[in-house]
Amino acid sequence: MTRIVSVVSGKGGAGKTTLVANLGASLAKMGYDVVVVDANLTTPNLGMHLGAHLFPTGFHDVLKGRATIDEATYQHESGLRIIPAGIGINDLKGADARDIPGALLDLIGKTDIILIDAAAGLGREALAAIEASDELIIITNPDLPSVTDALKAVKLAEELGTKIIGVVLNRIKRKKYEMKKSDISAMLDNIPIIAEIPEDELVQEAISVRTPVVQHRPNAFVSQKIKKLAANVVGEDIEVSKPWYQRLFNFFVQE
Numbered sequence: 029m030t031r032i033v034s035v036v037s038g039k040g041g042a043g044k045t046t047l048v049a050n051l052g053a054s055l056a057k058m059g060y061d062v063v064v065v066d067a068n069l070t071t072p073n074l075g076m077h078l079g080a081h082l083f084p085t086g087f088h089d090v091l092k093g094r095a096t097i098d099e100a101t102y103q104h105e106s107g108l109r110i111i112p113a114g115i116g117i118n119d120l121k122g123a124d125a126r127d128i129p130g131a132l133l134d135l136i137g138k139t140d141i142i143l144i145d146a147a148a149g150l151g152r153e154a155l156a157a158i159e160a161s162d163e164l165i166i167i168t169n170p171d172l173p174s175v176t177d178a179l180k181a182v183k184l185a186e187e188l189g190t191k192i193i194g195v196v197l198n199r200i201k202r203k204k205y206e207m208k209k210s211d212i213s214a215m216l217d218n219i220p221i222i223a224e225i226p227e228d229e230l231v232q233e234a235i236s237v238r239t240p241v242v243q244h245r246p247n248a249f250v251s252q253k254i255k256k257l258a259a260n261v262v263g264e265d266i267e268v269s270k271p272w273y274q275r276l277f278n279f280f281v282q283e
Contacts, residue, residue: 030135032142033193033261034067034161038177040148042167043198046231046241047254048145049077053240054258056107061140063101066113067128067157068147069120075112078104079238086112088119091127097134106243109139125153129160141262150180158190165261166219167196170206175215182216193261194222201227223257226250 035051037044045068052064066074066087075083080102089095090111100111113119125147135142144161147153158164164185168178178195185192195216200206213221228250234241242251259266 030137030139032161033163034144034146034157035165036146036154036181037148037167038181039174042169042174044167045073045077045145047167048143050240050242050254051258052108052143053106054242054255055141062108063135063139064108064143065111067144069113069123069125069153072113072115074145077235078110080110080112083112086114088114088123090131091123106240125156128156132160150184158188161190163191163193165193167198169199170197175212179216182219192219194220196223197221198225199227200224222260225253
């Protein structure tokens with residue numbers, strides 16, 4: 029069966045689009061047939077992250093009835109398929125977010141996993157993405173505003189009856205001012221935290237070359253953490269090597 033998983037953040041800047049691109053690439057590398065969909069109709073960025081921002085047909089055209097979902101689907105070199113959204117002002121005209129669930133129906137049975145990059149916040153577009161989904165991944169940063177908005181996403185998902193796979197703590201800097209994992213978990217009603225992904229300049233470097241970091245720097249610690257998350261999502265498990273500086277520290281401690 030096709031799984032439809034939305035990634036939501038409650039607020040902008042959490043790293044939602046980056047996670048969708050890299051999670052999709054990781055799952056494709058594992059052998060799964062994956063389609064990533066940019067359901068952020070107002071400010072779409074998924075296509076830019078994957079170098080697919082210039083295209084003749086996109087998700088807006090599907091919502092307007094101008095194209096089929098297959099005509100708006102493109103193969104990416106990482107192995108995933110992408111349905112980008114139009115970045116022009118005119119693309120917004122006549123596109124209704126309420127049509128998102130229906131637009132995805134033609135993908136059911138044709139792929140293993142549909143990953144939806146939902147709009148930031150919890151407005152009409154994000155709500156439509158959640159309603160179109162069977163499951164939800166909530167992404168947040170370890171700061172109070174982000175976690176507060178993530179809690180709103182949790183409550184909304186519970187109200188709609190959408191299963192929450194878990195919470196991803198993203199862009200962790202290991203600073204004293206960041207919220208502790210235990211406090212975040214308690215604030216989010218003990219929804220499981222399924223990944224802790226560090227802040228890493230390599231992520232921005234990968235975005236600049238429009239390639240997922242798991243493909244750009246596959247052996248980097250941040251890439252390994254995302255790959256482990258992907259394995260978690262499909263019920264598999266992989267080992268993550270410690271960062272080089274931790275391995276070096278452990279070496280000297282043993283000596």
